Amino acid sequence: MKVLVVDDEPLARERLAGLLQGIEGVELAGLAGNGREAIEQVVQGMPDLVLLDIRMPLMDGLEAARHLATLEAPPAVVFCTAFGDHALAAFEAEAIDYLLKPVREERLRAALDKARRWTRADAPALDGLPRQRRSHLCARVRGNLLLVPVADIHYLLAEDKYVLVHHAGGKVLIEESLKTLEEEFGDLFVRIHRNCLVAIAHLGGLVRAGDGRLLARVTASGAELEVSRRNLPALRKLVKSL
């Protein structure tokens, strides 16, 4: 069984890795220091189990687990935490297991046994996780997971049942609706059109096109996007307050 250890503290990783070494039939698949690294390593190494710390920089463990669950063959996830996070209480019923740090070897063995018996069929219902705001959007590109930090997103354009994410590193399609994205990130984005949300941080102002229509300018890329008449008053007010 291949196990990936994810924790932002080097000593905590070392200890778990050391414990795993002493358990037969277990192979250390790698070490990661945050949720983003964890996802990259999962995609590359396809471990069977991820031991996931909760509180980490860049992307925390709960969000990483949610992104991992969108994989076609997600690994089993066991959370590790130093102190009974209340976030875990809600998850307890649906998790394969969770471990309290410092982790006892017996508890680790028990969690590994559970993970061995666990099959994809009873994938954890991650819907049970508290719906906290994500720090990244996650796109599936040719079987890989591509993570886009929310802070890097310039604007979101709805296309059929997909949303095209224009971000600092290019553009990518995600399978989400503009409406749910607006609900999740309402304070970071502003709707300028039925099919478009613009990041307030990258909003450069309004310009008038040759034909008299008003366009919203995105500072980072220089893109100019159509503003619908319905959204214009609110947008004007927002631009003024910037």
Place this chain on the structure above:
Amino acid sequence: MQGAEYRPSAARAPAPAGGLPPFCSAPTLFAVMVVAEMVALVLVLAPLPVADAEPWLERLGVVSLYVQWLALLNAVVLCSLRASLQPLATTTGLAIAWAVSVAVTALASLLVCRIDQALGLGLSATPEQTARFVLSNALIAALLAVVLLRYLYVLEQWRGRVEAASKAQVEALQARIRPHFLFNSMNTIASLIRHRPQEAERSVLDLADLFRAALGNDGQPATLASEMELIAHYLRIEQLRLGERLTVELDAADAPGEFALPRLLLQPLVENAIYHGIEPRAAGGTLALRVRRHAEGIEIRVTNPLPEGTPTPRNRMALANVRARIGYHFGVHGTLEVAQGAGLYTATVRLAGKMLR
């Protein structure tokens, strides 16, 4: 025998709050005088059975003088008796205080009659008049003493309760180290123990010092120097845990080490800086701690980088806690200010003068 090293530790327990009202205190004296003056006014305004030609202002002057004299006499007597009444049960003490004030009033009234007779002013010529004067004064005193003692007693109880409540509040505010820190440290120690036993041992000692201080029984008055030492212990543990992600810049060359302050007043600010500033950053950052002399006290500044990416809601509990403790111990001479800008978050504490309590 090796000198007098041993001292019995059971010092006399301080008198419990509440109990008898403080008869000698200025607010009590003021209350007594106000009540006395009100009595004088009532006496002057009350319609008399016989027409009295005496102008009321003059009468008020005489009556006030007499009543105030009686009231202050009572207050002085009760004040000097308070120490001997204190050990008794509160109700007994109050009953005795009441009886004493009635007796004092009666005796004083009798004395006034005797003086009157000696001077031959004729205010209380006959023995019946004297008896009546003394008796009515004693009765008035008996009634007023009940009301006044009751008022002072309730006031004292209320004050005791408020004090206890605010003390409990401050105790509840006592420096609390995040449970996360304890368990993370235990985890660090567990990983060190096999391969780096010396560091594990040092961490156990550091942790013990921190928790002894947090649990409030190291028995030492805290000074800036001892606080800085605790912070150093704390940072040493965090340094092990966070590795190269944590850089500490300490500038405390000019710090007056003997400055007195409550234990673990500053540590929560450092802990906050790590928890909210350094830990959420993948690359970590620099925590700058600057302590220097400032006017008649000290200025402590803790600076940390702001977390990157979308801001997470900041838990303001720790800050509110530190602020409340500063207010309790230093009053207006202590401040906590926070500022953020240019990617940095700064908490500045200024403390001046002596700890109030």
